[in-house]
Amino acid sequence: MHRSRFDSGLSTSSLTLAVPARRLFFFSSSYATMDKMENGLRSVDTGSIRTLSSSHIDDESSLGSDSEINGFASERQTDKYGFIGGAQKYSEDTAQDIPTAVLRQREVKWLDMLSHWDKWMIKRFNKVRLRCQKGIPPALRGRAWLYLSGGKVKREQNQGKFQELDSQPGDPKWVDVIEKDLHRQFPFHEMFVSRGGHGQQDLFRVLKAYTLYRPEEGYCQAQAPIAAVLLMHMPAEDAFWGLVQICEKYLPGYYSPGLEAIQLDGEILFALLRRVSPLAFRHLEKHKIDPILYMTEWFMCAFSRTLPWASVLRVWDMFLCDGVKIIFRVGLVLLKCMLGTREKLKACQGQYETMELLRAIEPRYMQEGFLVREILEVPVTARDVEREHHIQLKRWKKNRGELNFKPPPRMHGARIIMLAEPPRRQDLQQNPTIVLEVPQTTPQLQKGKEEKKSKKKKSMKKSQPTEEIPNPYPLPSDPQSSSSELPAPPPGNSVMPEAAAQTETDSVGEQKTPPTDLPSAKESTLQRSTQSLSSTEQDTYL
Amino acid sequence: MQNNHHKEHLYKILVIGDLGVGKTSIIKRYVHHNFSPNYRATIGVDFALKVLNWDQETVRLQLWDIAGQERFGNMTRVYYREAMGAFIVFDVTRPASFEAVTKWKEDLDSKLTLANGKHVATVLLANKCDQGRDVLTNNGIKMEQFCQENGFVGWYETSAKENINIDEAANCLVKHIIASEKDMLQSEVPDTITPQLEKDKGGTCSSCFRSQ
Numbered sequence: 001m002h003r004s005r006f007d008s009g010l011s012t013s014s015l016t017l018a019v020p021a022r023r024l025f026f027f028s029s030s031y032a033t034m035d036k037m038e039n040g041l042r043s044v045d046t047g048s049i050r051t052l053s054s055s056h057i058d059d060e061s062s063l064g065s066d067s068e069i070n071g072f073a074s075e076r077q078t079d080k081y082g083f084i085g086g087a088q089k090y091s092e093d094t095a096q097d098i099p100t101a102v103l104r105q106r107e108v109k110w111l112d113m114l115s116h117w118d119k120w121m122i123k124r125f126n127k128v129r130l131r132c133q134k135g136i137p138p139a140l141r142g143r144a145w146l147y148l149s150g151g152k153v154k155r156e157q158n159q160g161k162f163q164e165l166d167s168q169p170g171d172p173k174w175v176d177v178i179e180k181d182l183h184r185q186f187p188f189h190e191m192f193v194s195r196g197g198h199g200q201q202d203l204f205r206v207l208k209a210y211t212l213y214r215p216e217e218g219y220c221q222a223q224a225p226i227a228a229v230l231l232m233h234m235p236a237e238d239a240f241w242g243l244v245q246i247c248e249k250y251l252p253g254y255y256s257p258g259l260e261a262i263q264l265d266g267e268i269l270f271a272l273l274r275r276v277s278p279l280a281f282r283h284l285e286k287h288k289i290d291p292i293l294y295m296t297e298w299f300m301c302a303f304s305r306t307l308p309w310a311s312v313l314r315v316w317d318m319f320l321c322d323g324v325k326i327i328f329r330v331g332l333v334l335l336k337c338m339l340g341t342r343e344k345l346k347a348c349q350g351q352y353e354t355m356e357l358l359r360a361i362e363p364r365y366m367q368e369g370f371l372v373r374e375i376l377e378v379p380v381t382a383r384d385v386e387r388e389h390h391i392q393l394k395r396w397k398k399n400r401g402e403l404n405f406k407p408p409p410r411m412h413g414a415r416i417i418m419l420a421e422p423p424r425r426q427d428l429q430q431n432p433t434i435v436l437e438v439p440q441t442t443p444q445l446q447k448g449k450e451e452k453k454s455k456k457k458k459s460m461k462k463s464q465p466t467e468e469i470p471n472p473y474p475l476p477s478d479p480q481s482s483s484s485e486l487p488a489p490p491p492g493n494s495v496m497p498e499a500a501a502q503t504e505t506d507s508v509g510e511q512k513t514p515p516t517d518l519p520s521a522k523e524s525t526l527q528r529s530t531q532s533l534s535s536t537e538q539d540t541y542l
Numbered sequence: 543m544q545n546n547h548h549k550e551h552l553y554k555i556l557v558i559g560d561l562g563v564g565k566t567s568i569i570k571r572y573v574h575h576n577f578s579p580n581y582r583a584t585i586g587v588d589f590a591l592k593v594l595n596w597d598q599e600t601v602r603l604q605l606w607d608i609a610g611q612e613r614f615g616n617m618t619r620v621y622y623r624e625a626m627g628a629f630i631v632f633d634v635t636r637p638a639s640f641e642a643v644t645k646w647k648e649d650l651d652s653k654l655t656l657a658n659g660k661h662v663a664t665v666l667l668a669n670k671c672d673q674g675r676d677v678l679t680n681n682g683i684k685m686e687q688f689c690q691e692n693g694f695v696g697w698y699e700t701s702a703k704e705n706i707n708i709d710e711a712a713n714c715l716v717k718h719i720i721a722s723e724k725d726m727l728q729s730e731v732p733d734t735i736t737p738q739l740e741k742d743k744g745g746t747c748s749s750c751f752r753s754q
Contacts, residue, residue: 177611180562187580221561221611222585257613290620296586305582352554352604355589 078190081309082232086188088309095310095368098135106137110144117147117428118418125415132321133376133475135314142233147428148320148414150249151241156427162237165209174211174219178204181221185228192228202236203228209240210247220255222300223247229304229316246302249417250323253407254300260396260403262300265324266291267392269299269331272380276332280339287351294358295331303330306361310368318375323412325385329378330371334358337365337374376475382412549599553719554606554624558646559631560639561610564669567702568631569605572712577703584609587621594716601716615649622654627663627719629711634668634675634699647692658726663718665711666697672704 079090098106113120113128120128136144146152155162169175182200186192191199206227211219226246230239247254253261270291274281284291297305302319304312307330319326338357339345348354364370389410396403411417557565566581566588573590588607593600608614608621630646632639643666651661666689668678678685678699689697695718698711 177561181583183579184581184583187582220613221583221609224583225585259613259616263617292617292620293587296617300585305585352589352591356591359589 079309081313082190083186083188083309084190084193086186088186088305088307088312089188090309094308094363094366103137103139106131106134107140110137110140114140114143114147114430118423121415121418128414129321130475132317133372135372136317138313141313141317142238143430145230145316145320146234146238146242149242149245150414150417150421151238151245153418153421153423153427154244155237155241156423156429158241161213162209162240165212165240166205166236168212170208170212171215171218175208177221178207178211178219178224181207181224185224189228189232191232199228199231202231202239205236206231206240206243210243213240213244214247217247217256220259220300222297223255225301225304229302229312245417248408249411250319251299251302251327252410253405256405256407258404260405261407262296263292264389264392264396265299265328266295267395268385268388269295269328271388271392272328272384273332273335276378276380277336277340279342279345280335283339283345283354284335287354289351289354293355298331298334299327302327307366307371308363308368311366311371314368314372315375318372321414323382323414323416324410325380325382325412326375328385329375329380332378332380333371333374334361334365338362373475385412386410551596551599551601551720551723552604553601553626553716554604555715555719556606556608556622556625556628556650557631558608558618558628558650559610559667560633560636560642560646563610563631563633563636563639564702565610565629565631566607568629568667568669568700568708569607571702571705572708573605575705577705586614586617592712594712596716596720603712603716618649619653622650625654625662626656626723627665627715629665629667629715630694631667631669633670634678635670635673640668644692647694651693656722656726658729660722660725661693663695663715663722664693665715665718666694667711668697668699670701670703671699671706672701675699 078084081090083089109131113131132144132148146155182203183192183195185203189199191197192203194200203224207219207224210223210227211217223243227239227243230242233239234242251261254265270281270284273284303315307315315326315330335358338361339348339354344357348357365374393403411420557569559565561583566584567577569588569590570581571577573592584607586609590605590607592603592605594603595601606621606625608618628650630643630650632643634640647664650664654662656662666685668675668685671678685697689695696711696714698707698714700707700711702708
């Protein structure tokens with residue numbers, strides 16, 4: 001049941017290795033397998049094994065106690081993201097499935113990007129962005145997020161820091177509050193479902209470490225969902241540095257005492273809405289609905305508690321690449337969809353009715369494919385956000401005086417973060433997180449299989465014909481003609497808006513560059529028949 | 543409608559108190575009649591609507607579930623606006639949450655007053671009473687005194703889990719809200735106009751008409 005989360009990726013080949021059915025283990029082993037595949041040799045780092053043994057995790061704590069506490073034991077069925085229930089559980093209506101073969105090719109590309117990260121970020125950032133927009137393959141999402149956010153560099157430059165913070169007891173004031181929140185984060189996710197289970201333990205470690213790292217900021221309740229989402233994808237130390245980056249670079253001041261930054265962003269959102277949907281703007285203005293009434297949870301949790309899970313992941317892929325403008329765009333899309341027509345407004349005359357409506361967003365507007373396309377169409381750039389920030393800050397100072405807590409400047413996306421704190425070469429090295437000390441006796445067979453599989457994968461790259469698998473869910477920037485050859489795009493997804501008002505992406509130009517990362521040895525017949533576009537352009541689908 | 547045969551009341555009620563005292567659970571119990579240990583921590587504000595029959599009139603309660611962490615206190619001014627009543631909740635097993643009650647009451651009174659300058663009706667809830675009464679061990683008389691001194695119209699030992707006293711507490715609050723509303727209306731009489739519909743106009747206004 002755990003494996004389902006990683007099924008879609010390279011990690012499937014690692015299943016044989018991960019004997020104890022435990023998330024963290026699977027996670028680590030999926031890391032390791034991929035590293036192994038890349039380097040062609042086995043890793044010697046024991047980092048996450050230590051993590052495992054030091055936190056006294058056993059199957060009892062993560063699974064056995066559920067029945068007592070939550071009564072889920074009998075009908076426990078996990079979706080591919082680890083949810084066993086709740087509104088965010090996977091449903092076919094809200095997500096789009098990518099064919100495994102497409103995922104495999106995306107993984108190859110991401111592995112290549114991750115191993116030459118600085119070059120890609122500096123020279124071909126538009127391509128990185130485009131790939132984030134298409135969705136990071138699940139098997140590599142954790143690692144990609146860590147690289148995008150700069151958490152990876154931060155971790156390498158502060159080696160031992162997390163361990164140091166982790167070993168300290170923490171201020172009782174914060175420990176007390178954090179402990180009260182542990183069981184209240186994604187209670188329907190199997191990782192966080194059981195009290196004292198490994199998910200809740202790691203959540204505690206990460207949040208407590210942050211209060212020690214930034215004692216003047218302490219802990220804000222909205223940090224817990226952020227940390228939990230990260231923990232679903234990476235070990236505690238990495239999640240800690242990811243959290244640090246989000247709190248300090250992406251959303252500075254959001255969680256600080258006074259919560260001024262989030263209120264300021266509420267004003268910015270409202271001002272941007274005037275341009276995006278004057279109708280919605282006027283409605284909210286008329287009913288005196290202060291932005292913090294509807295956007296606090298959206299923004300502070302980066303929509304992690306609002307959207308269906310597939311959409312959360314896609315939004316985070318883009319958010320960590322491009323920064324807060326993505327969050328603004330999601331907010332604007334939802335407001336526009338829910339309040340953007342006269343008909344809809346007729347149905348919600350009043351403040352309370354409007355807020356009810358915004359709390360019950362229609363699923364079709366949050367559907368993965370729809371939402372991503374809409375986000376890419378919103379004409380709001382980082383510069384727009386900054387400009388509006390300047391205006392609203394002036395207004396704030398005029399009406400309410402100086403900010404009590406002056407946050408560091410906001411950084412709009414992965415590239416700027418990297419340029420601001422250039423990494424050393426060794427900071428970007430991929431360090432495998434687990435050693436697979438496979439005993440030479442019985443599991444020999446399994447190991448053999450394993451190697452064969454990964455070898456097969458490697459050779460596939462070269463010798464096997466690269467089959468063209470069109471993405472059934474193209475982005476607006478994808479070439480139209482080839483996508484019209486798709487077998488049968490699902491209803492609702494076939495409509496593709498004009499070549500994307502992707503304000504800052506120049507992906508169109510990008511597509512003409514032949515791909516360097518995917519040698520196309522033999523072209524499939526399908527491809528040859530697609531004469532309107534060169535085969536290399538197909539690359540952008542994958 | 544015209545003869546006030548079936549009057550509708552709409553009241554905004556705040557539910558405030560320290561984090562983790564059970565505000566969300568109380569609301570879910572009251573509105574949805576159930577309890578779960580799986581509620582998420584409230585971030586910002588949440589809402590629920592409860593409809594009551596009250597002396598052949600309909601009372602709609604908008605319950606505003608407000609995040610308990612101190613730093614959200616900076617937003618409470620916006621959340622409190624136009625509320626008519628409030629519950630302040632503490633956890634009987636956690637003395638610190640009781641100590642925070644006066645702080646919450648002060649915050650409420652400093653940011654919210656009724657049109658007649660009075661404070662809104664507020665009921666104190668000693669929640670999680672199924673788990674012991676550590677904070678209340680002294681006795682109820684002291685609580686009565688505490689309520690008087692701090693301007694609460696009443697207090698209840700409640701349990702969202704066991705469904706104890708929540709309806710009673712809500713009824714108490716509604717009773718006081720209605721009383722204070724009458725009080726306000728009386729003091730406001732000179733300024734009040736009573737709209738009356740003329741029979742021959744058929745009860746539709748011109749703008750409704752236009753849109754059809």
